[in-house]
Amino acid sequence: MNPQKKLHDWYLLHKRDLPFRKKKQAYPIWISEVMLQQTRVAAMLPLFENFLNRFPNPEELAKASEEEVLAHWKGLGYYSRARNIRKAAIQLVNLYNGSFPKDLELVLKLPGIGNYTARAVLSIAYDLPYAVLDGNVKRVLARYVGYTKNILGPKADLELQEKANEFLNLDFPGDHNQAMMELGATICLPESPKCLVCPLMEGCFARIHGKTKDLPIREKSQKQISLQGEIWIVQKDDVYLLIKEPKNRFLKGMFHLPYGFLGELPNNEYQPSDFFHFLGSLKGKSQTLGTIKHTITHHKLEYSVPHLKLNHTRDLESFLKTSGIDFKWVNLDSLETEFPSSLAKKVKKILLY
Numbered sequence: 001m002n003p004q005k006k007l008h009d010w011y012l013l014h015k016r017d018l019p020f021r022k023k024k025q026a027y028p029i030w031i032s033e034v035m036l037q038q039t040r041v042a043a044m045l046p047l048f049e050n051f052l053n054r055f056p057n058p059e060e061l062a063k064a065s066e067e068e069v070l071a072h073w074k075g076l077g078y079y080s081r082a083r084n085i086r087k088a089a090i091q092l093v094n095l096y097n098g099s100f101p102k103d104l105e106l107v108l109k110l111p112g113i114g115n116y117t118a119r120a121v122l123s124i125a126y127d128l129p130y131a132v133l134d135g136n137v138k139r140v141l142a143r144y145v146g147y148t149k150n151i152l153g154p155k156a157d158l159e160l161q162e163k164a165n166e167f168l169n170l171d172f173p174g175d176h177n178q179a180m181m182e183l184g185a186t187i188c189l190p191e192s193p194k195c196l197v198c199p200l201m202e203g204c205f206a207r208i209h210g211k212t213k214d215l216p217i218r219e220k221s222q223k224q225i226s227l228q229g230e231i232w233i234v235q236k237d238d239v240y241l242l243i244k245e246p247k248n249r250f251l252k253g254m255f256h257l258p259y260g261f262l263g264e265l266p267n268n269e270y271q272p273s274d275f276f277h278f279l280g281s282l283k284g285k286s287q288t289l290g291t292i293k294h295t296i297t298h299h300k301l302e303y304s305v306p307h308l309k310l311n312h313t314r315d316l317e318s319f320l321k322t323s324g325i326d327f328k329w330v331n332l333d334s335l336e337t338e339f340p341s342s343l344a345k346k347v348k349k350i351l352l353y
């Protein structure tokens with residue numbers, strides 16, 4: 001029996017009963033794949049169900065405001081993905097009557113949809129012959145075919161994509177892709193792979209050569225960037241200021257507490273805004289409540305939290321208006337809905353402490 005057939009038989013016996021894959025429908029498969037890129041299945045399922053209840057199809061998602069979509073993304077992080085999902089839904093409705101096109105190149109043109117997601121949706125929903133490559137598949141392939149180079153970086157992506165294409169089961173591309181991901185998640189684990197129960201054990205390079213501990217090779221080149229800054233709580237009566245500042249490096253396009261970075265900054269993209277300097281001029285009137293730590297991709301951020309209570313906000317609001325910065329005042333109960341990031345939770349905790 002060829003290895004693809006063994007893998008398929010294994011998958012049919014062991015596949016998990018996942019609600020988003022029961023029906024071969026592109027929309028829920030797409031949403032679930034994007035959510036799963038950042039969250040484990042168990043944590044993602046209730047959020048997925050909640051999201052699908054509110055936005056059951058691309059039409060409903062396309063009609064919704066960005067704020068509402070972000071609020072339903074709470075708990076998943078990486079909010080640019082939620083913004084892109086909404087933009088892509090708008091294009092699906094406007095260009096393709098709300099359906100996913102069955103062409104890889106067209107799907108790749110949709111906002112926020114990369115190679116992995118496009119291939120996963122097209123193969124799982126439509127059984128089109130596109131092999132996926134995610135972290136789990138890379139590990140399985142690197143061990144199985146004996147890929148002895150670094151698996152990180154664009155060159156490795158190209159080479160491993162070719163290996164994945166060659167290994168694809170053309171009779172069942174959707175099942176095959178899910179089987180590879182499932183094998184990586186449950187059998188070919190990063191530490192201590194369970195080779196004895198693996199359907200690919202017979203032809204596996206790493207198992208045969210005793211190299212399961214050495215493969216895959218992962219050499220990171222990206223450096224961690226540490227930044228120090230301030231995230232401000234600006235209070236008027238019992239409401240708090242949120243702004244939407246398009247030039248900021250993080251939290252783009254969403255309402256957030258004003259923040260900025262200080263000290264020696266690695267490059268221009270982290271420069272504090274004029275409004276942050278404006279707040280700095282009011283520092284003497286504020287009280288620092290403490291510090292919080294936050295990580296975004298390869299950035300380690302440490303913010304001190306000044307709390308500024310204002311009786312009059314005319315100057316501040318006129319500064320925001322003339323700077324073209326959107327703003328709103330929200331009460332403490334709705335802070336986390338209006339600013340749907342774990343940062344809001346951390347700041348609220350420090351404020352209430």
Ligand code: SF4
Nearest residue numbers: 188193195198201204
């Ligand atoms: S035999 Fe072992 S190392 Fe090879 S694919 Fe299976 S679990 Fe991974």
